Amino acid sequence: MDPTTEMKGFRAVKVSPEMTAELKERARKGRVWSVIATSAAKSGHPGGALSSMDIYMTLLAAADVSPDRSDCMERDRIVISHGHTSAGFYSALAAYGFFSPEEMYPNFRRTCSPFQGHVERDVPGVDWGTGNLGQGLAAGVGFALAARARGSNSKTWVVMGDGEQVKGQVSEARRIAAKEKLNNLTVLVDWNDIQISGHIEEVMPVNIPALWKADGWHVIECDGHSYSQIYDAMRCAVTHDGCYVILCRTIMGKGVSFMQNIPDYHGKAASGEDLATALKELGSDMEMFEKALEARKGELPKGREVIRCVPDLDTGIPVTYTKEDKxxxxxxxxxxxxxxxxxxxxxxxxxxxxxxxxxxxxxxxxxxxxxxxxxxxxxxxxxxxxxxxxxxxxxxxxxxxxxxxxxxxxxxxxxxxxxxxxxxxxxxxxxxxxxxxxxxxxxxxxxxxxxxxxxxxxxxxxxxxxxxxxxxxxxxxxxxxxxxxxxxxxxxxxxPVVLKGDGTPFYGDGYTFNYGDIDVLREGKDAVILSMGHFAGRAIAVHDLLAAEGISVKVLHCASPLG
The missing domain is CATH 3.40.50.970 (Thiamin diphosphate (ThDP)-binding fold, Pyr/PP domains)
Incomplete structure (x- = not known):
């Protein structure tokens, strides 16, 4: 039996040694798959994937998510804001059965593969595709607000990088969450102190805890490679009121000696002897990598189809305005x-x-x-x-x-x-x-x-x-x-209200809006005026002026210019 099942929904009060051993082994495999994925693609971001791995493994064990409910409305949602760590999150999802690792790591970053270089909703378990940095917290706020409006008890989890903390959109989202008292939203920050251009204090100095505290958030700091500390912090957040951020101190490139704390490996895949060393340190070998290269020539996997919800609404009875209405x-x-x-x-x-x-x-x-x-x-x-x-x-x-x-x-x-x-x-x-x-x-x-x-x-x-x-x-x-x-x-x-020739409203009783329709407001045979929006009334006025001079002009209105 999987010992981590008791972590689901935070039933376990503490992480046991058996749970720790299981999570550690999953993280080891996840790091292997991440290194192989980025090296097979000859591109990607292995450093952040390795530093976030223990956060991902703990989060997926505890959050209310599972492969058989990845499209269920009543479940937790996970947003990966530093979407470039996709190899790490995909590997963590594979470790929990959302898809097979052999489906992912040979096809990472392949053209038309669902396993793109930044997380995408085509992949089961990914709830929001974050392109440029700074998007994830705002997406998480949206998920949390929707859950509250639905009366749902589900929670939203956002995992972020440390470099994006200086972005203005993150500050905006922090304030909205605090103002709305979103108790169902928790943030975890991978704080490895390194971004693509170097160490944070060299790129743009920032006091990360102070930023969150200033906007009214509760701040917890922990070891981002300690499953028990991460779990304890998450459990504290979900059992107390208020918005919580968990700052997880991590090591860039965790698990691979020559990658650790080296900014180059933010976005540099290992190759040659370095790759062999990395795989050996993680308990794997080059044979697995060679098999991945061969599989990379094969058929592409298919991503999931994202189905939009159809709202259930009573839209009421339309209001009709007459020519006298202003x-x-x-x-x-x-x-x-x-x-x-x-x-x-x-x-x-x-x-x-x-x-x-x-x-x-x-x-x-x-x-x-x-x-x-x-x-x-x-x-x-x-x-x-x-x-x-x-x-x-x-x-x-x-x-x-x-x-x-x-x-x-x-x-x-x-x-x-x-x-x-x-x-x-x-x-x-x-x-x-x-x-x-x-x-x-x-x-x-x-x-x-x-x-x-x-x-x-x-x-x-x-x-x-x-x-x-x-x-x-x-x-x-x-x-x-x-x-x-x-x-x-x-x-x-x-x-002015657009009228028919008899003076009644053109878009009044009996009219139904259909996207893509082009409406004939006036008939004519000598020329055509195609109008959009508020120019419809002016086009009719031009029609009348030209009619007085014996020129017959058809007037069309296109309300759907892209339809």
Whole structure:
């Protein structure tokens, strides 16, 4: 019987000698697989993989995760923020049966392999793909918020590197977690004091414990190679209130003498005699490596398919605005959001809607939702980088997640975070106001005219630019139930309601929003005007002027420029 099974869910009060022996052997094998994986690929990050290994082995033993529940909603979530240690985490997952090690280490970093150089959701057991450093804590905050909104007892674990602690997005995420009192979130930092350019004090000096304490976190320090100390710290964190960070003192390249505490091995694979020495010290040999090289020529393994959740929501009855109504698209969005929110707020069986704001609630019109659904409204302050990731991760963990911001903040400023939301197959709803040419009063710093092009650069984002308040209302309700990442973009001004020739609302009763449709607003035979967004009303005005001169122009409206 596996002695570490008693560690699951922290049933064991202490780590026994038998548990320690089992974890030590798993870590030894994991280090062998990590070295072989990086050396077979002739690239990778063996130093961090080896230093984090004991953290990974302890975490996977204790957290509520298992191979047969890797896609289950009610389970713990683990985020690896220093995603370049992928060889180490993949090896740890293999040690716990998420897949076979022979499937992983020969195929590490191969083109089209799921076992990419930075952790990816294609691999069972990986909950978030972290590209550049500093992303993981924000993703963990999103998972923890979604679990809380679902009423789940699951926990979120984030493992980070020490070099990324200076990044601004990490500070933003720390503050959001502390403000929201996320007792279900615990962070472990691999503190080996080395990053790619050298020792931390040489690259950018930082007082890591002081940073976390300043933002209201409880700090525990431990030996990152002591299974009992890591486990005790984790158990303390989950049995006490407050946000906890565990600073694990480790040795870069642990287990391989010539790699230990050498910055070069942050991102340098061993080769030749050095590789043979490394494998011998870890209790293996070159024969295993040669077999891996041969297997590397074989068929690629298949990754898992990430399935997005389909929300269960009552989207209510659309509001129809008439030609007498003076309304901006922002206001129509805000009213529809508040109505849908109130219909589903804390209703059993409904998917929770979480709305995020960065100190713009009144301007982006999410203030009505905040009043109707206060527990599901997250005020993040002026911290857009973390918020984009927090909201994205929450949408991948069982919540409908919406973030509203000005276009320059929600698209331009956080392009990489939105790109990672796409890569991670999230389902964030990003509502952008103050976009397009309808922002002149605020000046060029606030005029976002590149949002369509930015999202076109990604593989999966949908973009909706509604023509008037009626289409905005219906697009909002459609978007909230649609899996995948959706951007709803609009300007800031009051717009006329788009009317049919008989004076009734074009997008009123009987209209259903369908992504990708192009609407014929006016018929004509001499020319065509293709409009998008608030220009629809102007295009109709041009149609009428030309008609008076005997020129027949068809007017089309495309609300889905990427559809």
């Amino acid at each position: 309304k901006d698209n922002r206001g129509a969005f805000g009213k529809a959001l508040a109505q849908v929110g109130e219909l589903n707020y804390k209703k059993e069986g409904r998917t929770p809607i979480i709305v995020f704001d960065c100190d713009l609630a009144g301007s982006v019109k999410v203030d009505s939702f905040a009043k109707a659904c206060p527990d599901n409204f997250i005020q993040s302050g002026i911290q857009e980088h973390a918020t984009a990731t927090v909201a994205g991760a929450a949408s991948a963990a069982g919540a409908v997640s919406l973030w509203a911001a000005f276009g320059v903040f929600g698209a331009d400023e956080v392009y990489n975070q939105q790109r990672l939301n796409d890569i991670n197959k999230a389902s964030i709803k990003t509502v952008l106001t103050h976009t397009g040419l309808d922002v002149g009063e605020d000046g060029m710093t606030h005029q976002c005219i590149d949002y369509v092009g930015l999202f076109r650069n990604t593989f999966g984002w949908k973009v909706i630019v509604p023509a008037d308040p009626n289409q905005t209302d219906r697009a909002t309700r459609w978007m909230l139930k649609e899996p995948g990442n959706v951007c709803l973009a609009m300007g800031r001004s009051v717009l």
